[in-house]
Amino acid sequence: MWPALLATFLLLSHFSAGSRIPESHLHKRSLQTRNLITDGSIKESYDFVIVGGGLAGLVLASRLSEDSNTTVLVLEAGLSGDEVATQINEPANTYYNSVVGTEYDWSYTTAKQSGLGDRTTSWPRGKVLGGSSAINGMYLTRPSEIEVNAWQSIASDGGNTANSWGWDAFYAAMKKTETFDAPSDDIAKEAGIQYDKSSHGTQGPIHWGYPGYTFPIVGSWTESLANIGIGTNDDAAGGQNWGGYIAGSSINTANWTRSYSRSGYIDPLPPRSNLDILPSATVTKIVFDTSNASNLTATEVQYASSAQDQAKSVKVKKEVLLAGGTIGSAQVLMISGVGPQDILQSAGVTVLNSLPGVGQHLQDHLSTGLVYETPESTSTAGAMRAAGGDFVNSALFLSYINSATAYVNLTGLLGPDGASSVISAAKQARDASVKNIPSQDSGVLDGYKAIYDVTTDKFFSSEVGQIELLLSITGGGIMIQAAIQHPLSQGHIYITSPSMFDKPVIDPGYLTHDVDVTIMREGLKMARRLGQAAPISGFLGKETSPGDGVNSDDEWNTWLKGAVGTEYHPTGSCAMLPKAQGGVVNAKLQVYGLANVRVADASVYPFEFSSHVGLRVLRPLFCNSPIAQLGAPTYALAEQAAALIRAHYNGVEETSISSSSNSSGSNGSNSSNGSNRSSSDATRRASSQLLYCLIAFIAGLVAL
Structure with missing residues (x-):
């Protein structure tokens, strides 16, 4: 009794x-079946149909379905992930037992890149509930205030909605998404972790934490950086993200598991009869009412489980929300007749809305690293894993993931004179570099110039990081990586057929601008200087790649073009820019020329941030380095999107999360924060x- x-x-x-969502957002796997549709039986219509159950899509689903009178359907092309829950949940499996390269990965490949010696590169993306947040390397870093305010400025359409993307509002949204889990005193001391609690949230669905195990080499990171002139940052989350530090990770320290969009925003929910999530459902087309040719209305969404499956459809009562990521959202628009006219016609798609910017403005972080032998005296995760034993299978050991980070600005990288020279060269090359842009639409070219000017005027000449440095100790060697943060090179994504089951062509245009080559080269030189600095030099063996045969600028240039690859942060394909600049969405995330379609994912960022905005996946080139994602900002973007949408249907001109809101956020299904x-x-x-x-x-x- x-x-x-x-x-x-x-x-x-x-x-x-x-x-509210239950305590600590522990994995409550028994709750998942409440909203997951396994037999394909969905309703005939929904208020909102979300295309993509990835990082942003599940945030939208959770927040919009808080209103019990609003019906929400998520269509996810991938599987639920239940069969590989352990692989997903254990953090270190991103290195040792990854689902990359399996059916849970889209396994995209780029077109041959002239800037990389006509090489192709792999682009893994999560094809599972949670998207790339389920398979990434779990870095949590934030962009700088300078970058976010530049986004607000370039995206402004004259209305106050652009305030959603300014620093004050976006900072509050980032805090709302998270629960900060401080490291233990021992871990903080050994790893050299510094943080400011006031810059973090306390009740959000995503945990910002630190591993439960670390290594002495990690503790040498910030001191070694200081010895080559890169200062230590004790609050990288507060708007000034430059310098060296140990980054946070999306780890739930209550049980040492991955904290991602499904585990944070969906699994802990109480029953919601108004929310359905359908996996194995690839959206094949958005169907429009074309009676108003200048403002098409989406009436239904078609989907199928495979190319051989007969397409089914679901009616849309309010809006279609695209959250398929930089590749998927652009592809769905083009398949549905929205995009560059010449590309659609060549692919056999009827043009309904000629929108030249769809798939354009594609940018990505590019990275590679220097590899060192691991001396017997140096303890690393990779060496311990190779040696075996019971401890390497423990939750504590498997909580360790790489997190040593630094962002270096142009002056720190090149010195004042060198930085001034590069900025001058970049500005002089602006108009000539337009010829490298795949689209010759005047609006797209104007957008390229606008992004270019922001990069050279606001980023190159400020404290904003142009090179990211990372330490990886989870593979067979030790790697110090360098990654370019604001490339001047741009590419595009385009379709070649009317089928969503045919992968699009991905051409990021890597290193088609000489300044990108210069910054990448100098970043690698700095990585070498770091490896030679005390105290980290005492942990490193011989440099095995590229080795002592690469020293001159020409030698570096030749080597890096054969070594670099994606850092897994593509963006820009549905850029938030004015339509006259090749923009795809306005500041309300609404697609130009469509009455009820929005895009809410990393594809809308008009330029790259010095941050991990989404995915960082396993790269087996030299040693294990996981994929990354534009995580912290994209969670915030989705929160802002949900707030804007709910405000719209509540008859309010604009309501987004703001600094005056309770920015610690909510870990529950009924938070009133910004809604x-x-x-x-x-x-x-x-x-x-x-x-x-x-x-x-x-x-x-x-x-x-």
């Missing part, structure tokens, strides 16, 4: 507190919670 009464009391107490819910909405939720409590109480009495 007493256990039943106690259970009833606890359940009532929990729901009377606001029906501008009406009092009637709150009343409905309270009523439904009361009903649930009553049912629970009756169940407790029956159990007696």
Whole structure:
């Protein structure tokens, strides 16, 4: 009797507190079936159809379905991920037992890159609920205030909606998404971790934490950087992200598991009859009412499980929300007749909305690294893993992931005179570099120039990082990586057929601008100087790649073009820019020329941030280096998108998360943070919670 009464009391107490996501967002795998559709039986229509159940898509699904009167469907091309839950949940499996290269990965490949000696490069992307947040390297870094405010400025359409993308609002949104888990005193001391709690959230769905195990070489990172002139940053999350530090990771320290969009925003939810999530459902087309040719209305979304499967359809009552990522969202638009006219016609797609910017402005971080032998005296995760033993299979050891980071600005990289010379060369090359842009549409070219000017005027001449340095100790060697952060090279994504099951052509245009080659080369030189600096030099053996045969600029240039690859942060294909500059979405994320379609994912960033915006995957070139993602900013982008959408349907001109909001966020399904819910909405939720409590109480009495 007493256990039943106690259970009833606890359940009532929990729901009377606001029906929030349960404590610590522990993996409650039994909850997942409440919203997951496994037999394909969905409703005929939904208010919102979300295309893509990845990082951003699941945030949107969770937030929009907080209103019980709003119906939401998520269509995800990949599987649920239940079969590989352990692989996904254990952080270090991103190195040792990754799902990259399996059916849970899109396994894209770029076109041959002239700047890389006509090489192709792999572009893994998560094809599973949670998207790339389920398979990435779990770095959590934030862009700088300078970059975010530049985004707001370039995206401004004259309305106050652009305020959603300024630093104050975006900073609050980033804090809302997270729960900060401080490292233990021992780990913080050994690894040299510094942080400012006031820059972090306390009740958000995604955990910002640190591994439960570390190594002395990690603790040498910031001191070694200081010895080559790169200062230590004690609050990299607060808007000034440059310098050296140990980054946070998306780790739930309560159980040492990956914290990602599914585990944070979906799995812990109480039952929601208004939310359905359908895996193995590739969206094949958005169908439009074309009666108003200048403002098409999406009426239904078609989807199929395979190219051989007959397409099914679901009706749209309010909006289609594209969250397929930089590749998927652009591809869906083009397949549906929205995009560059010449590309659509060549692919056999009827042009419904000629929008030249779709698939254009493609940018990506590019990286490679110097590899060193691991001396017997140096302890690394890779060496311990190779040696075997019980401990390397423990949750504590498997919580270790790489996180030593630095962002170096142009002056720190080249010195004042060198930085001035590069900036001058970049500005002089601006107009001539336009010839390297794949589109010759005047608007797209104007957008390229606008992005170019922001990069040279606001980023190159400021403290903003142009090179990222990373330490990797999880492979067969030790690697110090360098990655360019604001490339002047741009490419594009385009379709060659009307089928979503045919992969698009991905041409990022790597290193087609000479300044990119210069910055990449100098970043690698700095990585070498770092490897020669104390105290980290005492942990390193011989440099095995590129080795002592690469010293001159020409030797570096030749080597790096054969060694660099993606850092897995593509963006820009659905850029938030004015339409006259090849933009695809406005500041409200609405696609130009479409009445009820928005894009809410990393594809809308008009330029790269000095941050991990999404995915960082395993690269087996020299040693294990996981994929990354534009994670922290993209969680915030999705939160802002949900707030804008809800405000729109509540009849409010603009409401987004702001600095005046409770920016610690909410770990629950009923947070009022930035959502501008009406009092009637709150009343409905309270009523439904009361009903649930009553049912629970009756169940407790029956159990007696």
